[in-house]
Amino acid sequence: MRKKLVAGNWKMHGSIQANAALLDGLLAGLSDVSSEVLVCVPYPYLAQVSAKVQHSRLVLGAQNVSEHEAGAYTGEVAAAMLAEFGCAYVIVGHSERRELFGETDRIVAMKCAAVLAAGMSPVLCVGESLAERDAGQTKAVVSRQLSVVLDYLGVAGFAKMVVAYEPVWAIGTGLTAMPSQAQEVHAAIRAQVAALDPGVAEYLRILYGGSVKPQGAAELFAQADIDGGLVGGAALVAEDFLAICRAANS
Numbered sequence: 001m002r003k004k005l006v007a008g009n010w011k012m013h014g015s016i017q018a019n020a021a022l023l024d025g026l027l028a029g030l031s032d033v034s035s036e037v038l039v040c041v042p043y044p045y046l047a048q049v050s051a052k053v054q055h056s057r058l059v060l061g062a063q064n065v066s067e068h069e070a071g072a073y074t075g076e077v078a079a080a081m082l083a084e085f086g087c088a089y090v091i092v093g094h095s096e097r098r099e100l101f102g103e104t105d106r107i108v109a110m111k112c113a114a115v116l117a118a119g120m121s122p123v124l125c126v127g128e129s130l131a132e133r134d135a136g137q138t139k140a141v142v143s144r145q146l147s148v149v150l151d152y153l154g155v156a157g158f159a160k161m162v163v164a165y166e167p168v169w170a171i172g173t174g175l176t177a178m179p180s181q182a183q184e185v186h187a188a189i190r191a192q193v194a195a196l197d198p199g200v201a202e203y204l205r206i207l208y209g210g211s212v213k214p215q216g217a218a219e220l221f222a223q224a225d226i227d228g229g230l231v232g233g234a235a236l237v238a239e240d241f242l243a244i245c246r247a248a249n250s
């Protein structure tokens with residue numbers, strides 16, 4: 001049985017004051033949530049959020065990481081630094097990083113390796129653009145994104161990974177994938193991993209991301225291969241995020 005995971009990706013939002021209020025709201029409402037709950041925050045707030053979520057059920061994560069261990073990489077942040085601040089997860093290969101910051105499949109694979117080497121779990125994001133979906137390439141694109149990481153790490157690396165399927169056309173657009181559309185891709189992801197190692201595939205958590213809102217979340221999470229969500233905009237409003245977390249209660 002896979003434990004559901006609901007992850008908030010705060011993206012480049014927040015302030016010391018706003019974070020404190022959001023976290024107070026979340027911490028006050030977790031008692032009727034049974035899934036694992038993760039917040040992935042901007043780097044400068046790791047210390048603030050780490051102190052605040054200590055001894056709570058909220059888990060801390062980051063949104064990006066360097067593929068390098070250490071060295072002359074001005075402005076970059078190493079995986080070991082994130083681990084030191086109590087991060088358990090790091091989002092890797094978000095479509096915004098791939099599109100806006102030129103991250104290739106290979107860099108994404110290297111980042112996953114760096115996260116694993118530092119003892120944390122990557123949340124590997126995959127997903128097709130609207131043009132790719134319209135061209136009938138959804139499964140081919142997702143399969144390629146996944147296979148580069150599988151080749152680089154070996155399937156054993158996936159024992160500690162989380163995969164997030166985020167169709168690019170659904171991110172920040174209000175267009176959620178239909179549960180059946182998402183389930184089809186999630187099943188294909190699991191099948192690709194299962195072909196290499198059925199045991200790893202059975203335990204692999206595959207999250208859905210893209211305009212997840214309280215309304216409709218339960219139906220998404222009820223799909224056989226959807227093990228939780230990666231939530232952007234709705235993760236910035238405590239009541240909305242908590243409602244999504246409750247929708248993942250099993």
Ligand SMILES: O=C(CO)COP(=O)(O)O
Binds near residue numbers: 211
């Ligand atoms: O990109 C996302 C999470 O990583 C999804 O963002 P939205 O929930 O705002 O569409």
